[in-house]
Amino acid sequence: MKRRRTPSRIRRSVAAIVAVPVIAMSVACAPGAGPAGSTTLALAHTVDTGHPIHRCGVESFVSHVEQRTGGEITFDVFPSGQLGNEQELADNTVWGDLDVTQPSAGHAAEYFPPLSVLNAAYLFDGYDDLQQVADSPVGEELWAGLRAETGLEVLGVWPQGIRxxxxxxxxxxxxxxxxxxxxxxxxxxxxxxxxxxxxxxxxxxxxxxxxxxxxxxxxxxxxxxxxxxxxxxxxxxxxxxxxxxxxVQGNPLVINGARWASLTPEQQEIFREAGRISAERLRACLEQDAETITAGWRQDxxxxxxxxxxxxxxxxxxxxxxxxxxxxxxxxxxxxxxxxxxxxx
CATH class of the missing domain: 3.40.190.170 (Bacterial extracellular solute-binding protein, family 7)
Structure with missing residues (x-):
């Protein structure tokens, strides 16, 4: 695994730590600790809780995993950049300070440069194109390259909206x-x-x-x-x-490699199901919200x-x-x- 950047556990801002002192300490000092008989994973992202990425993507993913594992796996979720920016969250997930995140392909490209192609202007004409490539041999090549460099496992691709x-x-x-x-x-x-x-x-x-x-x-x-x-x-x-x-932006939903390896095959399949289901739910929310928001601006x-x-x-x-x-x-x-x-x- 090539270490391209300084681990953000060293670079994490004081402001982020001060903002969530008790929670951040629980992630840093007791990873995997949870209620008796369960494992608690940390999932972090950078948008606010009203955004579809959180209320449709994250909530759908977390709910599916927690329900399908019967509470054996639960999540602590950190929205709004509480634990850092996208690059810091990607770094922390690579090095095991964080379990799950969704960095942009441009930030994941810090580890595996070919991934930046997914953020290239006018590569995709719509969400169908994005999903088609994510599920194609080209997509598998990109995910395998990221895995080889970082150990990260890609659970799916979450649409982010059309820029x-x-x-x-x-x-x-x-x-x-x-x-x-x-x-x-x-x-x-x-x-x-x-x-x-x-x-x-x-x-x-x-x-x-x-x-x-x-x-x-x-x-x-x-x-x-x-x-x-x-x-x-x-x-x-x-x-x-x-x-x-x-x-047409899509971010890979990734899990730390060691954490992935610690899951049973049944749990891994549940995570993949959750990745697919949450991506579909997120797309529907993004499309509906974008239509409603744009109509509102036109009207007012x-x-x-x-x-x-x-x-x-x-x-x-x-x-x-x-x-x-x-x-x-x-x-x-x-x-x-x-x-x-x-x-x-």
Missing amino acids: QVTTSAAPVRTPEDLRGVSLRAADSPIWVANALALGAAPTPMALDELYAALQQGVVQAQENPVNLIDSNSYDEVQRYLSLTDHV GSMEVIDDVDREAFRDRAEQEVVPRFDDQWNGLYQRIRSELEDAS
Whole structure:
């Protein structure tokens, strides 16, 4: 296993530890401890409890495992970045300080670089494409590569939403409309490359800094799924929502390798069932919520929704700008995935 980053048990912020002193100590000092006759696992993520990832994905997964194991396995759940950001949670899960999380493919790529292809702009046209690739030989190759590097076992792929661009000054319909516009990008090479492909000037920044940065004009634009735009109230500090549909994002749901090996074959199958069921439930929630939220913005005018986006212009730019930057990591994966999806359509 290649150690690519400093373990975040060393880097974890004091603020996160102070915020949940009793719970964090229980994870760090007594992993696996639970009620008599049961094992308690720690599951952490970065969104708030109102987001579909928590109320549909996490709650469905946890409920299924706890019910199907008859309480032999239970969970302590830590939402809202209580135990760190996505990269820290990924690191902690690799090194065994955390049991289950769902890092973005871009962050998991810190360990196995080819995974970043899953976050490439305009790779997928919708959730069906995402799931098809996740279940395909290409997906199995990617999960096997991550397993070989980290020991992590992939239990499924959780959709995160379809990413859209919001701006404060003017609507976006073509890449030219983003020329010179400062757009927040997650601090990962693939997300910076995607922002460049959109035509913007990327500004890497942690998500928890974004609202203030938009409010103060440090950045003029951002890109995220509608559900997260709503839950983080970016509509309060942005004027236009442009439906670019540039990334259909899915995150691998992963469990620490040693923890996975400690489960019985029956329990492992329950975890895989839970991964599939929770992914389906999460997709339904994301689609329904995105439709409801967007309709609300159209009705009350809190954000102007731009439908007539030239997505083909963005797609062409992504293929010209993003793919060559990662040729040495992807080794033809982007083209292979696009070809297989087009053949299946």
